[in-house]
Amino acid sequence: MSEQKTSNRLKGYPFLAKLWSITQDGIARKFSHLAILNILYLQAELCHLEDDFMYERGKDLASGQTERVDCDWNWFLLKSPDLNKGSKQWQIALDIRERLEQYHSALLQYSEVLKLPSPTENQRRNVFGILGSSSLTNDGLGKFQSLDLAGINGPEVYQKRWSKDLVLLDAMEEDNDALSRWIVHPFFEFFHLIRKRSKKPIPQDLESGTGDDESLGICNYSSHHIRAVNHVVGALFAAVLPLSSIIILYKVQDMDLKVVLVCVFTILFCLAMSILSKSRRIEVVAATAA
Template identity: 30%
Template sequence: MSSQDPLDRFVIGYPKLAAQMEILPELAIFRRFGALNAQNLLYMQAELTYLEEELREQQLADKIDGSGKRSKFALDWYWLRESEKNGTGEQLELVMKIREKMKEYNDALVQQAKILKYPKPSTWDLHHIQNYLQSAAMGDLALNGSDAEIWGSACDHKSYKPDLVTLCPRAKKDAFSAWAAESTITNLFRCGCARHMKPSRVHGVVGYEDSTIYRITYWITSILASLIPIASIAVLYRVQSMTARLGIIAGFNVLVSICLMGLANAKRAEMFAITAA
């Protein structure tokens, strides 16, 4: 298969891998470091717990102060703010320390919540980056640090880290479209159809757009959606037995449910509504 590398000007390693992610955003696959993020949150949570206990103890100590000055801290922010000038700013110091740590903790908590919602990479894109890292364009051992094993390898596709996420997931398609796109494109390359195509100026290799496969599966799905009701009517018209008709209706209901799951990616509520209708 003929190819031209549009990334020759990039140094092999991180620069070239980053450039490949730029032209193929679906390859922006990274670790979310779930254990480290959780451990960091646990440490900050523990630190805040100790600071909270210290603050409560200090508040109680200030409340029972004999002079009466410290007892005002819980009633008026002004006196708490001015306590530092009077040499009684222990409680204020704890409040400011907690405020700073709470901001850091809340930011980390919100970021972790967002990261946990990032989807996992598709098998297709994961295999693509595994093959690219060991391709001639990247050379032998393009990455040789500890992070070289993050995405796995072309020899062992399942050796990747379990906490990978993608920043640009592919559009979620139904099971039939996803299967058709992957198997069709793979078979086109196996049968040698790519020999007559020119390499892409952007990607540097011969490729097929999966959007073309999706258009074909869309037409197939549309035709089936029209034919199934017609077929059910035709079959029921020819069958006279009521028992047989009930069995045929049940069979077509099951067929419609299967088509909705595999061809339309329908939700459960939609499946119940359509099959009932």
Template identity: 30%
Template sequence: MASSSRPPSPVGIHRLSTQIASDSTLSIYRSFTALNARNLLYLQTELASLEDRLLRLDNRANDMTKGVHQWSLPRSWRAMRDENGEMWMTAMEVRKLLEAYNQALQAQAWLHSLKRPTPRARDALAKLIDHGSTSELDREYIALNHKDLISLGPDTKNEILAQFLEKYFYKFFRTPVESTTVSDFSAYASIRSAVRVLAIIVSSVLPISSIFVLYYIHSERTRLGLVVVFTVLCSTFLAFLSNATNVEIIAATSTYVIP
């Protein structure tokens, strides 16, 4: 009976991709902004040249002394297609190049809308790349191109408490990365789950506690002061436990205060 052998551990790009898949905060890649801009400039130059050629063909065809057929080329798609000459070929080149140019523009706009990775996520990726020669990339490559990096992971900019926990208490949320001996690092998914649970608890306890406290206190001044305290607590927790905008916080606080 043949003994079952343990499958070999992944190496190289396979290993690095496994590590990135284990935590979405590691989904960090180069956007190649300069190359994309150069590609757009090349396409733009080619289109400008084709546009100039097409205008020259239009002007040449406008000369009625060359016959009705030649004069009708820029005015009739059928005549231009049947003639199957330089104007038709130029129009086909323009169509193909415009499609590539518009797609490149949309891709560039989308790339500019993506966020930058956090320094902690960038350092974690550099650490993984350095360990075990997972690829031809290295820490220096990440450092030299840090302004050209984009993150496909969850957005942490609007969650103040999540940022605070990741910065100062990340050790409590570390999760092991599969197929690596590198030290564990912060997993934002765990932090976000903790913040979500805390938000649910606060949103349930705060209104109920305010009702009970105000019910058993009869002093008008004390009740008024407690209303102010609970209102401040409500807006503060909204700001720290959610990604609500200022307008949303004001609206929610007004709803909490005004019965």
């Protein structure tokens, strides 16, 4: 029975997909250099097609044949090879249309991918720790026997040298902002050190989820709780800075010192708005001026 249970456990891609659906720490490669290379190849193709099109257009204009000369203003002639025999403009135009669609699609897709949040250092360490953990490969073929995940007889997709080429699949804007990275996530790491004995890690058998199973050594905290703490910390920070400036300015009697403190608090407020929030520059300027 135990052998059948072990054999039915998720492995490879299904295991990683299930794990990341639980932890909401799904991470994928951007393949940035390949995306840029693809854009450059398409750009080169379009450049040559543009040159060929202009060359064929010049030939048509210099041919003296009415059907070919009139292609500049008569679309029906341009697309009818029976009427403008010898003209290659339309075929090249169709090639340009196809490549241009691919080129613009590649540009837009790459710009959208760049907007996806990058994982934190802790999330990167989790990925490399899971994939490199010997405790996950003690059941014969191992959890990550997939060739690209384990790096067997070929390249390994999650190599550490690609750590900067990763995107977080399941994240809201506040999940990976400066406030989360510098305050919220360190807070949860400290909180986990305090209660790690009572917090049960995720079991290796993700399907059953039984607590008596061998664990992955990963403790998962609800993203709802993390976002709630993020909002609370953000609200407290937004209240503490103005209140502290009011109290300090009230206590200081020297007018020259008050002016200096006003300048200091204004700079601090501006920096906090810029670093800890997603505010645009005009919004930072408006809030600072107010």
